[in-house]
Amino acid sequence: MRNPRKILLSGLxxxxxVATAVTQxxxxxxxxxxxxxxxxxxxxxxxxxxxxxFISLLDKAGLTTTLKEPGxxxxxxxxxxxxxxxxxxxxEKIKADPVLLKSVLNYHVIKxxxxxxxxxxxxxxxxxQGEKLKxxxxxxxxxxxxxxxxxxxxxxxxxxxxxKASNGVIHSIDTVLMPxxxxxxxxxxxxxxxxx
Numbered sequence: 001m002r003n004p005r006k007i008l009l010s011g012l013x014x015x016x017x018v019a020t021a022v023t024q025x026x027x028x029x030x031x032x033x034x035x036x037x038x039x040x041x042x043x044x045x046x047x048x049x050x051x052x053x054f055i056s057l058l059d060k061a062g063l064t065t066t067l068k069e070p071g072x073x074x075x076x077x078x079x080x081x082x083x084x085x086x087x088x089x090x091x092e093k094i095k096a097d098p099v100l101l102k103s104v105l106n107y108h109v110i111k112x113x114x115x116x117x118x119x120x121x122x123x124x125x126x127x128x129q130g131e132k133l134k135x136x137x138x139x140x141x142x143x144x145x146x147x148x149x150x151x152x153x154x155x156x157x158x159x160x161x162x163x164k165a166s167n168g169v170i171h172s173i174d175t176v177l178m179p180x181x182x183x184x185x186x187x188x189x190x191x192x193x194x195x196x
Contacts, residue, residue, distance in 0.1 A: 035067045035075055038165040051172075053083040057094075061101045072113035073128075073168035076151070078176045079159065086176055100182075103129055107179045113168050116161035119149055131179045151177060 036058065054077050058064050067073060083091060094101050106129035114125070121137040136150045149158040149171070156175035163170035 033165060034167050035071070035073060035165040035170060036064045037068075038163055038170060050080045051077055053080050054078055057101060057105060060095065061098065061105050063102070063105055067109070067167075069167065071111070071167035074110040074112060074114040074125075075168065075170045076108045076110075076133075076156070076158075076173045076177065077163075077170050078108070078156075078173055082156075082173060082175050103179055103182070104176070107131060107133075107177055108173075115169055116147075116149060116158065116171060127179075129179055131181060133177070152180075 036055075058067065067075065086094075094104055107127050109128040110125045110133070111128060119135050119137060121135065123135050124132040125135060126132050134152050136154065138148045138150075140146045140148070149161065150156060151173070156173045156177050158171045159174050160172035163172065
């Protein structure tokens, strides 16, 4: 007859080995996070291309909840340096007007998960704001594998593509994009048309 203590000890050792294996697998598997958490994570770990302004404006506009939904979304995230290019009075005007703020931020969001490899030259993508972005993709003049991706007649360039999130992808850009309707009509914040 087998010793009950040995049987119990063998069972506990086997259980411990299984638990260790599960823990190791969980640690080896990268934890996917949503778009807001991913941008925040990048902001907290990188000294350049930070997104403090973008994160604060998303929160101010009440869009953080939207970007935590399943999506998927493709977000063109302006860096802090991109916002610094704006005249201070323009940035303050955007911050002060909820309609204008949402319009500008939603113009940086496209429905669907579009990695940089799927952004095609001479095409357009409709944004959550309702207006379209023009996309241009050019090859490396030196013949290298890297391509340059720009939007709206080279007004903004992707500086870091393909930050992956559980509900989409983020492309960091060097300039804040303005909806064409705002540029053409030079609309004031109080006359910004609602999203279509």
